[in-house]
Amino acid sequence: MAGPEKDVELGLWGRLMRTKFLPFHTPEVGDEEISAVVETLRSGWLTTGPRVHEFEKAFASYVGAAHAVAVNSCTAALHLALDAIGLREGDEVLVPTMTFAATAEVVLYFKARPILVDCEPDTLNIDPASLERAISPRTRAIIPVHYAGHPCEMDAIREIARSYRLKVIEDAAHALPASYKGQIVGTLGDLACFSFYATKTLCTGEGGMVTTANAKYAERVRMMSLHGISNDAWKRYSAEGSWYYEILTPGFKYNMTDIAAALGLAQLAKCDRMREARRRIAGIYDQGLGRLREIGTPVVRDGVEHAWHLYPMRLELERLRISRAEFIASMRERNIGTSVHFIPLHLHPYYRNTYQYRPQDFPNASDAYERLVSLPIYPAMTSRDAYDVIEAVSDIIDV
Numbered sequence: 001m002a003g004p005e006k007d008v009e010l011g012l013w014g015r016l017m018r019t020k021f022l023p024f025h026t027p028e029v030g031d032e033e034i035s036a037v038v039e040t041l042r043s044g045w046l047t048t049g050p051r052v053h054e055f056e057k058a059f060a061s062y063v064g065a066a067h068a069v070a071v072n073s074c075t076a077a078l079h080l081a082l083d084a085i086g087l088r089e090g091d092e093v094l095v096p097t098m099t100f101a102a103t104a105e106v107v108l109y110f111k112a113r114p115i116l117v118d119c120e121p122d123t124l125n126i127d128p129a130s131l132e133r134a135i136s137p138r139t140r141a142i143i144p145v146h147y148a149g150h151p152c153e154m155d156a157i158r159e160i161a162r163s164y165r166l167k168v169i170e171d172a173a174h175a176l177p178a179s180y181k182g183q184i185v186g187t188l189g190d191l192a193c194f195s196f197y198a199t200k201t202l203c204t205g206e207g208g209m210v211t212t213a214n215a216k217y218a219e220r221v222r223m224m225s226l227h228g229i230s231n232d233a234w235k236r237y238s239a240e241g242s243w244y245y246e247i248l249t250p251g252f253k254y255n256m257t258d259i260a261a262a263l264g265l266a267q268l269a270k271c272d273r274m275r276e277a278r279r280r281i282a283g284i285y286d287q288g289l290g291r292l293r294e295i296g297t298p299v300v301r302d303g304v305e306h307a308w309h310l311y312p313m314r315l316e317l318e319r320l321r322i323s324r325a326e327f328i329a330s331m332r333e334r335n336i337g338t339s340v341h342f343i344p345l346h347l348h349p350y351y352r353n354t355y356q357y358r359p360q361d362f363p364n365a366s367d368a369y370e371r372l373v374s375l376p377i378y379p380a381m382t383s384r385d386a387y388d389v390i391e392a393v394s395d396i397i398d399v
């Protein structure tokens with residue numbers, strides 16, 4: 001029997017099970033982040049200012065991009081990236097169906113059309129062959145999402161983009177830090193967009209970043225992130241600033257605060273260590289679950305470095321007597337939080353009804369969706385936590 005300080009007790013069928021809930025995610029926020037935020041609060045400068053600029057410089061250098069512009073979400077970053085490439089009403093943008101709402105909705109902001117594309121059956125990243133088939137004379141751009149943190153097949157995607165003169169905007173919401181054939185995600189397209197949402201691999205509560213090698217894009221993103229007013233307008237309340245500014249075009253209110261940037265700087269300093277911690281958890285899962293015929297573990301292709309934002313395993317439903325919903329409910333009963341990434345966009349009422357998409361139009365995503373379960377994976381997890389997850393999964397599929 002477990003000792004009093006242990007988080008397990010004899011549960012169903014006399015097996016040891018957790019008594020303490022293992023959340024699907026908890027952010028890794030320590031004393032460094034708390035001190036950095038408190039220091040900023042005491043500094044007298046709360047919104048966009050020196051911390052944001054420091055964060056942008058440090059982030060650009062970390063991913064090896066010439067420019068980085070901080071914003072208040074990845075959704076804002078994607079919106080501004082599409083604005084920077086000059087997307088117009090009636091244009092089309094190729095977007096994977098296996099993604100979150102944001103990747104496609106930003107296209108609709110322009111009265112342009114997101115064209116959904118099926119995924120590869122193994123990585124669940126956008127499938128280059130399906131991508132090429134979806135191109136029309138109106139196509140302007142591709143937004144590959146590095147799903148779960150596994151980089152997309154960027155050689156094939158960039159080749160298609162070159163042939164058809166399309167822009168590539170990486171949706172790197174899951175992919176910090178990750179790399180493809182030695183090149184860091186964030187430098188693989190015309191622009192890249194990162195998310196610092198609370199569950200992401202670097203979190204600022206809410207936040208995002210645009211990276212690019214193109215100075216004109218960076219300048220446009222920066223200007224549009226703050227009402228379309230002349231650059232450095234943020235300085236107007238500082239000693240070096242001036243009261244004068246000009247509105248060059250109507251923009252948006254997407255700027256990052258110094259409070260968020262202080263948190264971001266502290267997180268960036270431990271980004272590699274946090275990735276190592278997630279990689280370790282993924283390794284434990286691979287070992288423990290890889291031998292189960294009822295479970296499919298995520299693939300990692302040669303030549304990529306995975307960010308391990310998510311660990312999406314798949315249920316081999318043909319070998320099981322329970323449904324995915326029952327599996328998730330049983331994990332919850334065993335005090336383990338899970339999630340599903342994603343309900344593909346073509347299955348949501350808006351996309352289904354507006355564009356008459358059918359599940360069979362996206363066979364790989366539709367099939368994967370039925371089976372997907374994301375397991376907890378974050379630096380605060382101990383090896384024991386990961387073994388508990390494996391034990392719970394093994395237990396449930398054995399029923």
Ligand SMILES: Cc1ncc(COP(=O)(O)O)c(C=O)c1O
Binds near residue numbers: 100171194195
């Ligand atoms: C693939 C993908 N893109 C974009 C976003 C949007 O990020 P944010 O919440 O920072 O706007 C998310 C958020 O979960 C996401 O998963």
